[in-house]
Amino acid sequence: MTKMKKLPSIGLCLLGSGAVGKSCLAVQYHHGIFEEHDYDPTIQDVHRKNVRLNDKREYCLEIQDTAGEPELRGLLEEIIETSEGFMIVYSVLDKRSFEEVTLFLDMIWKVRGKEVPIMLVANKIDTLSTEQARVISKEDAQRLAHIHQLMYQETSAKTGENVKTSFVALAEKARDNMILTGKLKKPSGCQIA
Numbered sequence: 001m002t003k004m005k006k007l008p009s010i011g012l013c014l015l016g017s018g019a020v021g022k023s024c025l026a027v028q029y030h031h032g033i034f035e036e037h038d039y040d041p042t043i044q045d046v047h048r049k050n051v052r053l054n055d056k057r058e059y060c061l062e063i064q065d066t067a068g069e070p071e072l073r074g075l076l077e078e079i080i081e082t083s084e085g086f087m088i089v090y091s092v093l094d095k096r097s098f099e100e101v102t103l104f105l106d107m108i109w110k111v112r113g114k115e116v117p118i119m120l121v122a123n124k125i126d127t128l129s130t131e132q133a134r135v136i137s138k139e140d141a142q143r144l145a146h147i148h149q150l151m152y153q154e155t156s157a158k159t160g161e162n163v164k165t166s167f168v169a170l171a172e173k174a175r176d177n178m179i180l181t182g183k184l185k186k187p188s189g190c191q192i193a
């Protein structure tokens with residue numbers, strides 16, 4: 001019987017206001033699809049996906065999809081506690097969702113301190129090619145990212161643009177930080193049986 005080694009796991013967490021596209025980003029990354037359907041607020045969900053990162057090692061990404069709607073946010077602190085990399089998502093069409101980014105930053109810092117990797121994600125960029133106006137400029141978002149040393153990406157859960165790149169970049173940063181803090185061993189050659 002072949003013995004399978006358990007893959008090292010990296011916990012990522014999607015945060016952000018309601019309806020910015022967190023669930024659609026997770027589904028697009030996990031399954032490569034975007035389903036047009038009526039907005040259905042998340043309570044809590046998790047996606048597990050095996051991925052080979054730039055150290056040639058395979059990992060299991062555990063992506064926590066959280067609730068953006070304020071009345072459903074009860075579990076957030078617990079999820080933040082156990083995650084190693086954070087994606088704060090806002091919608092380029094929704095000013096409030098950008099203003100709320102600092103609220104999620106404060107939440108992460110309060111629970112985890114300032115050393116965990118965080119990526120700011122501007123989602124729904126596909127809508128900019130239609131008649132809709134972008135309400136948050138790239139410059140404003142990049143300024144915020146620079147001030148707080150956040151990674152920054154612009155995505156579309158609808159077309160898939162930059163979705164894989166963003167999850168992989170965050171996972172690699174989270175892995176590096178886990179090695180640095182002793183939560184993950186440095187790879188030492190072949191390890192999957």
Ligand SMILES: Nc1nc2c(ncn2[C@@H]2O[C@H](COP(=O)(O)OP(=O)(O)OP(=O)(O)O)[C@@H](O)[C@H]2O)c(=O)[nH]1
Nearest residue numbers: 018019020021022023024041042068124156157158
């Ligand atoms: N055009 C476009 N629409 C999107 C995109 N991402 C999500 N949507 C739409 O935005 C709405 C909300 O998407 P969700 O993924 O459910 O948003 P959420 O952030 O998970 O919302 P909560 O679970 O309430 O926090 C849905 O109607 C999606 O179809 C995108 O990249 N482009």
Ligand SMILES: [Mg+2]
Nearest residue numbers: 022023041042
């Ligand atoms: Mg959701």
